[in-house]
Amino acid sequence: MAVSSGGIVAGSGRSTPLWHRRAGGAKLVRGRTGRRMETGSSMASGGKIIGEYAKGKVDKLMTADAADSSRSQRIRHFLENMDAAILEANCEVIGRELPNLNRDSFLRMAVRVAELRADYIRAGLKMSESRHPDSAAVSDLARLRAAYEEMLAVYEAAERVIERGYAKLG
Structure with a gap:
């Protein structure tokens, strides 16, 4: 989904406003399902957020980098390797000491x-x-x-x- 600078959903075949400003800097955002959701200041600051936000509860908010599946896979692989290295180090040190x-x-x-x-x-x-x-x-x-x-x-x-x-x- 592409968004033009005017906050209009581009490439959807319709000119549906994606968001409009509310008092206090919060925005009402139209999610993938079409329902309107209020955001905090993180969207107002210009950062791109992918995911969903329901008022009072945060679900699946992540940056575009974190949403990239290959990056997520690299992170998961790195953490698994670190866990294995930590296990090996602990076994060696505890066994010796x-x-x-x-x-x-x-x-x-x-x-x-x-x-x-x-x-x-x-x-x-x-x-x-x-x-x-x-x-x-x-x-x-x-x-x-x-x-x-x-x-x-x-x-x-x-x-x-x-x-x-x-x-x-x-």
Whole structure:
């Protein structure tokens, strides 16, 4: 569909206005289906947009370059190659740096998370006995929470390593 500078659909055999201006710089655009849709300032700025826009919801908006199927295919191919390279790098580095990541070490970490969670909750329960706990109890609770949260983060990171197949498990 070609558009003349006057906003008329060219080559369609009819002189249907493609758009007209509304207050505030927004335009009403006639889409492929013939229905009128309001656009934001992106069309008013002179950029070409291919796709559809429904007020309140954006669907399938892309530049002409992104709409080019060969470009999309090149982008998809590039991203697939990067994913493969990242997988290979992670497998190599994790395998070399963490040779002792196995069932026993993973289970030991899970138990340690449970113990630290219990310590943190126990301290919180003890602290709840007093309406105004002393600053040492508050500091101790903060220290226990930090230890629990850090060990939990390590456990979750190790879990991701195993789920993604970066580590060779025996």
